Amino acid sequence: MDELKTNVLYYGDNLEILRKYIPDNSIDLIYLDPPFSSKKDYNIIFKESTGEQSAAQIKAFSDTWHWDKSAEDTYQDIILNAPPKVAKLIDAIVGGLGRNDVTAYLVMMTICLVELHRVLKNTGSLYLHCDPTASHYLKMVLDQVFGARNFRNEIVWAYTRPGTKHQKQFPRTHDTILWYSKSGESWMFNPDGVRIPYAQSTLDRGKYSVATSKVTKGISKRVLPSGGKCPEDWWQIPMIQGNAKERLGYETQKPVALLERIIVASSNEGDAVLDPFCGCGTALVAAQKLNRKWIGIDVTHLAIAVMKSRLEESFHGIQVDVIGEPEDVMGAKALARQDRYQFQWWALSRIKAKPFPEERRKGADKGIDGVIDFVERDDATSKQAMKRAVVSVKSGHVHVKDIRELKDIASRHAMGVFITLQPPTKEMCTEAVSAGSYHSPLWDRDYTKIQIMTIEELLQGKAIDMPPATSPYAKAPKVSKKEGEQIALEGSK
Numbered sequence: 001m002d003e004l005k006t007n008v009l010y011y012g013d014n015l016e017i018l019r020k021y022i023p024d025n026s027i028d029l030i031y032l033d034p035p036f037s038s039k040k041d042y043n044i045i046f047k048e049s050t051g052e053q054s055a056a057q058i059k060a061f062s063d064t065w066h067w068d069k070s071a072e073d074t075y076q077d078i079i080l081n082a083p084p085k086v087a088k089l090i091d092a093i094v095g096g097l098g099r100n101d102v103t104a105y106l107v108m109m110t111i112c113l114v115e116l117h118r119v120l121k122n123t124g125s126l127y128l129h130c131d132p133t134a135s136h137y138l139k140m141v142l143d144q145v146f147g148a149r150n151f152r153n154e155i156v157w158a159y160t161r162p163g164t165k166h167q168k169q170f171p172r173t174h175d176t177i178l179w180y181s182k183s184g185e186s187w188m189f190n191p192d193g194v195r196i197p198y199a200q201s202t203l204d205r206g207k208y209s210v211a212t213s214k215v216t217k218g219i220s221k222r223v224l225p226s227g228g229k230c231p232e233d234w235w236q237i238p239m240i241q242g243n244a245k246e247r248l249g250y251e252t253q254k255p256v257a258l259l260e261r262i263i264v265a266s267s268n269e270g271d272a273v274l275d276p277f278c279g280c281g282t283a284l285v286a287a288q289k290l291n292r293k294w295i296g297i298d299v300t301h302l303a304i305a306v307m308k309s310r311l312e313e314s315f316h317g318i319q320v321d322v323i324g325e326p327e328d329v330m331g332a333k334a335l336a337r338q339d340r341y342q343f344q345w346w347a348l349s350r351i352k353a354k355p356f357p358e359e360r361r362k363g364a365d366k367g368i369d370g371v372i373d374f375v376e377r378d379d380a381t382s383k384q385a386m387k388r389a390v391v392s393v394k395s396g397h398v399h400v401k402d403i404r405e406l407k408d409i410a411s412r413h414a415m416g417v418f419i420t421l422q423p424p425t426k427e428m429c430t431e432a433v434s435a436g437s438y439h440s441p442l443w444d445r446d447y448t449k450i451q452i453m454t455i456e457e458l459l460q461g462k463a464i465d466m467p468p469a470t471s472p473y474a475k476a477p478k479v480s481k482k483e484g485e486q487i488a489l490e491g492s493k
């Protein structure tokens with residue numbers, strides 16, 4: 001295995017990526033926020049051309065687990081190859097609870113945690129973010145993988161939500177974060193980096209002095225550290241609000257402040273932070289901000305595209321490498337065979353197109369896979385107007401009728417783009433040319449109305465000849481790098 005590469009995003013299943021690319025004892029801190037067993041699809045919301053986030057949601061991933069062949073194979077793998085005490089526990093859990101959705105989820109998490117334990121340095125820590133649906137099972141698994149004596153904290157991240165009128169139980173308003181260190185002797189903990197202000201009531205009690213030891217009227221005061229107190233194991237950090245600048249529309253996005261606290265507490269500048277379920281990349285943004293190195297893994301091209309764009313917008317001049325995406329036509333073919341949607345999302349992200357939601361692909365818009373919006377000038381009013389290029393992506397055989405269909409859809413829009421893995425036929429090229437051109441009043445020039453681009457050309461870096469497009473993702477705020485500074489967010493006691 002090569003040396004550890006950092007500041008890199010990996011596309012793929014984390015187990016495969018960990019086994020292929022991440023050496024033993026190489027990571028200082030792991031944060032993971034796997035999809036819970038909550039039987040929900042998480043959605044990613046793209047920005048509308050009006051700048052608002054809309055109902056244009058695309059399923060980013062599904063966290064519904066089923067006991068299928070892959071769960072059975074993973075279970076057998078654990079029984080045969082995992083450390084014996086881990087295998088015994090999983091055997092007992094599956095024996096007791098049966099082969100069902102929850103045990104499918106646990107089996108997948110167990111094999112991943114065994115691998116994460118391998119890549120962690122002896123001084124390293126792992127923070128597993130989960131919720132009460134599965135935290136009790138996951139803690140048992142972690143006790144076996146890491147050793148119960150290496151359990152450091154169960155952190156409760158508490159937030160508030162308005163209740164509903166007919167509440168039948170207390171609202172569930174906390175997540176659980178389980179912290180384990182790899183060794184019981186030495187691990188990183190930096191309380192000075194995460195101190196929060198003392199409550200005024202503590203200071204008013206008169207029993208304490210801050211930082212300097214004093215004797216007042218014969219009463220010796222307990223000395224409290226300067227800079228505030230170390231937070232307890234329950235943290236009140238607000239969830240990302242609907243109008244928050246950092247909100248990208250990724251349903252499971254976590255606040256940067258939460259990740260900053262974890263990273264400052266359990267790593268030093270220059271350390272390597274790994275997030276194997278990195279979603280829209282909150283842990284990576286926090287790591288970059290705090291001068292740590294980072295590695296992100298995600299199994300959807302949508303997440304990789306959102307994350308890349310978020311990191312590039314947040315940090316001026318940052319270099320974000322992506323590994324695991326197709327680099328040649330063979331790789332693109334392999335991706336198309338493996339998963340047609342991932343292929344489509346990858347191709348669309350390469351041309352900065354926004355995927356077009358499945359539920360809208362009906363009637364006249366049936367053949368649209370993606371759209372690219374751009375700013376234009378309305379000829380009649382001379383005002384600014386948004387225009388659209390519609391995109392069709394094909395991984396299989398292509399035919400002149402595909403171009404006719406695109407021509408028809410594009411007749412209601414400014415332009416049409418046809419992305420194809422197979423080379424187009426002469427007939428297709430002729431049909432595309434027959435659509436003529438689109439005249440841009442703003443740029444005062446003509447663009448070919450229907451453009452065909454092969455995946456090979458796309459990989460060679462050929463761009464679509466069209467007016468400058470707007471970004472398909474919600475804009476991430478600029479982030480300035482700082483040194484281990486933690487924002488105090490909670491009213492402490």
Ligand SMILES: C[S@@+](CC[C@H](N)C(=O)[O-])C[C@H]1O[C@@H](n2cnc3c(N)ncnc32)[C@H](O)[C@@H]1O
Pocket residue numbers: 012013014015033034035036060061250252253254255276277278279280281282283297298299300303
């Ligand atoms: C709950 S989200 C993480 C959200 C993240 N903490 C954030 O703030 O944006 C979980 C992510 O794990 C990814 N995922 C699920 N299974 C995976 C796997 N086997 N390998 C890699 N990523 C996976 C999903 O695509 C999803 O983006």
